[in-house]
Amino acid sequence: DAGITQSPRHKVTETGTPVTLRCHQTENHRYMYWYRQDPGHGLRLIHYSYGVKDTDKGEVSDGYSVSRSKTEDFLLTLESATSSQTSVYFCAISESPAAGELFFGEGSRLTVL
Amino acid sequence: GQQVMQIPQYQHVQEGEDFTTYCNSSTTLSNIQWYKQRPGGHPVFLIQLVKSGEVKKQKRLTFQFGEAKKNSSLHITATQTTDVGTYFCAVLNTNAGKSTFGDGTTLTVKP
Numbered sequence: 001d002a003g004i005t006q007s008p009r010h011k012v013t014e015t016g017t018p019v020t021l022r023c024h025q026t027e028n029h030r031y032m033y034w035y036r037q038d039p040g041h042g043l044r045l046i047h048y049s050y051g052v053k054d055t056d057k058g059e060v061s062d063g064y065s066v067s068r069s070k071t072e073d074f075l076l077t078l079e080s081a082t083s084s085q086t087s088v089y090f091c092a093i094s095e096s097p098a099a100g101e102l103f104f105g106e107g108s109r110l111t112v113l
Numbered sequence: 114g115q116q117v118m119q120i121p122q123y124q125h126v127q128e129g130e131d132f133t134t135y136c137n138s139s140t141t142l143s144n145i146q147w148y149k150q151r152p153g154g155h156p157v158f159l160i161q162l163v164k165s166g167e168v169k170k171q172k173r174l175t176f177q178f179g180e181a182k183k184n185s186s187l188h189i190t191a192t193q194t195t196d197v198g199t200y201f202c203a204v205l206n207t208n209a210g211k212s213t214f215g216d217g218t219t220l221t222v223k224p
Contacts, residue, residue, distance in 0.1 A: 031210050033211070035214075040122075040216060041216060042119075042201060042214045042215055042216040042217050043156065043201065043203075043214040044214070045211055045212075045213070048209075048210070048211060050209075050210060056209070058211065059213075090155060090156070094210060096210070097205070097206070097207045097208065097209070097210035098207065100144070100146065100161045100205050100207075101146075101158040101161070102148075102156070102158060102212055103158070104155040104156050104157070105155060106154075106155055107155055
């Protein structure tokens with residue numbers, strides 16, 4: 001398996017609180033992604049990064065922000081969590097668009113009460 | 114981004130039966146990828162197809178890309194209990210490096 005670590009793996013929080021999920025990779029891949037997975041919706045892209053300090057929005061970016069200050073770390077922040085953000089969050093990495101293959105982390109299960 | 118629809122959403126089979134999931138698009142696709150996610154696990158890349166009419170095999174799995182590049186299928190011959198999970202198709206935007214996923218087909222196999 002690719003060296004991808006997500007933390008925390010499980011979190012329960014209350015509506016209105018800030019939450020930060022961390023994705024750490026040891027593969028030195030340039031591209032990093034945050035997806036959320038909900039029943040019946042497959043995997044939906046939240047934000048992605050194509051280099052240090054270079055990020056862009058995905059299809060469901062509202063309510064989320066990201067930061068990438070180092071190649072190996074990609075942070076996903078929910079400034080004020082809502083119940084609709086209860087989900088499983090997956091980080092993924094890719095060497096390059098041409099390479100095609102995404103390597104996924106183990107996922108972070110977030111519950112917002 | 115390019116949208117893909119997967120059918121069926123669920124499939125229940127007896128062990129030994131065949132299984133097929135389909136991925137369809139209204140527009141021409143530049144490529145199609147397939148991923149498998151075991152229950153409680155994370156998606157794992159299986160294959161990428163790029164050529165019209167392409168067929169690739171991985172043991173009991175056969176992947177096809179339609180002649181018009183608007184559909185793809187994954188066929189599993191003689192399913193085993195190890196095949197359970199959700200199979201996703203995805204389209205890679207090679208310019209932006211983003212993949213758009215279908216909603217997946219969840220396969221259960223009864224021993």
